[in-house]
Amino acid sequence: MSTGKKAEDFDRRKRNISMKPATVSFMNDNSENYIQTNVMPQNLITNSQNQLEGYPKLQNLINLKEKHIAEYTTTPYGCRVDIDQMVPILHRWILKEKLTFDVIMIGALTDNQFIYPLLTQLPIDRLISKPGFLFIWGSAKKINELTKLMNNENWAKRFRKSEELVFIPVDRNSPFHPGISDNEESLFEKMQWHCWMCITGTVRRATDGHLIHCNIDTDLSVESGLTRNSAIPSHLYKVAENFSSATRRLHIIPARTGSETPVRARPGWVIMSPDILLNNFDCKRYRQEICKLGTHQPVKPEIEALRPRSPPSKK
Template identity: 70%
Template structure:
């Protein structure tokens, strides 16, 4: 007996087979491999993020919300104040503000995108519990190399009782030529470079996003910011301030910069903020005048219905039947 020969398939069956094969996914799908592109060109992947200049591009409601928030914050901002002072005089000056001038702030930012700042020694001696109100908000910026120091600080029993870490924000420079590139410190032979900046956003007191819309506007900004061309003319990109302004409705804001930044990256004043720095351009802070400004604008931004309608909110929980 001879084995039966396979019958030749008809043209229709061959056509079905070809069509079925065409539906199979490719074994090696095409991808945008910017990691491999960096190996060949030395151009970092963040250069190719399309919406780094405008993070809400393509979202008309969020764009409108950002414009309304910016105008609302500017309308209720104090005169821009600068306090030019040496780093070793910062703590005594702050103590004087607290005890003699009875000053208190709702939003305090510490640090900038400069790697030579003395954040840890300053924070351990700062009268932070009397400087910030309850509820209040603290933003601490540091390079990736200083994460361990800041984590150790926030895990300290004294700090853990005062502040609760709520969010972590990240800022990424576009390349090594950026004025915000932190460098490798003492580890010049590292295979992976830690070039990002981190911000710990901490809360003192109790704030609930579902019920305290008069104090905070959550979920307005993204947690990740990539350097844009407009952020290179100052030691502190404007978006760092906008994150705090968009999050908290408080108008009493203080920024402490414990570092020398020099003339190439100037520290500019900003409406609604008191900026303490050795190199701040303007030195005009007066506690009496500042308190008069606060009395005029109020300690918090007034509610605006259009902003409340547009801003993201926590979902309303249904009451049990």
């Protein structure tokens, strides 16, 4: 091919390239939007009010489970106790009353709680059944404390960390905002809450459907307009209720929460707190209710047909 022909072909290809429209990619830049508007990115999540929007099968499952849980639930119990009396009273429940629970939640969305000292003093392995499930809530600033606890040899032998849940408030005006960071000059603010779910004993997703229903709720929750102003949003209770079919549930809040974030009693739970609005817990009455209900909800075929399952083994 002659030199003139080569030059002509090169010019033709150059013209074709230049005539093509430039490719424009559109994407959401929530960081830039926050700088311009001061609106937190979590406020822009479209399905924060209803995370099941567009998933009718899962919505049906949640509705069936909600009715099933309500059918096998105890009276809402509150136990109003000062923080320094929590450990002695829980010891009495273990030794004298012989109480055990299958689901225990510790902590709430308030940053002044003393979770680490309580966990190191309390023989939780004797308070919780095997298998059992432990949910521990703490702000992002207290992750180091929880990590230190989980790395303790005695604790690691008794509890196995399985899941981590995250709750995000919508902004600094939220009652769930954890407060000012230790480093006020920090560029990024840690405002999320973390929950470590630990398991005692052995539970397998594939074979223990009568004990656990996994994969129903998401690991990330964002505060919405439907969230009640309480020390812990009702949705976070539902995560524990949906996960385990157990009826014996205990929630320990080792902190003063005040009037802005009151502690409300919830059906199916014994809530221990210095500020619980209801103070009606009686060991004898509680045992009688559990004897009538049973320690676990019975299996319901409609729920079993809808609930998500782990992928089948390749073997």
